[in-house]
Amino acid sequence: MGKKWTWTLRIGVKDLAAMELEEHLDESSAAALPRRESLRLQRRQAIITVATRSFLDHGYAATSMSSIAAAVGGSKGTLWSHFSSKDDLFSAVLEDRTEAFRRNLSAPLDPDNNLHDAIRSFCCQFIAKLISPEAIALHRLVISECARFPQTGTIFYERAQLKTLRLMASFLTLHMEKGGIRQCDAMMAARTLMSLCSGGSQQEILRGASYAVERIETDADFIADVFMRAFTP
The missing domain is CATH 1.10.10 (Arc Repressor Mutant, subunit A)
Structure with a gap:
């Protein structure tokens, strides 16, 4: 920080x-x-x-x-x-910075993995990414510019957040079909999980507080438990 x-x-x-x-x-x-x-x-x-x-x-x-x-x-x-255009280049920058991250997230989201363990592993990796200097800088950039340039917020959502949401939603849909997750809106469930991850980590840093990396696993444990209680039969 x-x-x-x-x-x-x-x-x-x-x-x-x-x-x-x-x-x-x-x-x-x-x-x-x-x-x-x-x-x-x-x-x-x-x-x-x-x-x-x-x-x-x-x-x-x-x-x-x-x-x-x-x-x-x-x-x-x-x-x-x-x-x-500059928008096209900004899109490419976001795609470049998030592509490797999404690849890494694909490993724990193997549908054959234990559901709780997969969710916990996702949370660990997702929180670690959210609190990285690069992710914080990009987030601050979009927040500071989107009022004057609304397209920056749209591009950021479509290239970064939405793709990760869809990745998690696809994983949850597979587990709904297996009966491990109760039937619900998969995108809403994915958004809930990601919001839990960002609420106690990235938001703290964005408002100027500190977030110790040692908290990642503890927070991931808690979030995974809350999510499982809310979305499993």
């Missing part, structure tokens, strides 16, 4: 220029296609890395496509060929 989340990227104009030149070389070998695609993906990731730092350091309003192009190096055309 108190540390600013930063990223370091060292990529020069010559590096990107070389990438652009290599991409447009007339190579007859079919083996060159995977390399060109690899360079394209590297360039796209470089843009996302710079954009992430810019959004978190300067906010959504103060971040411009021109400033990102200048920070990355290369032409504005290269940036626009990957992202058609």
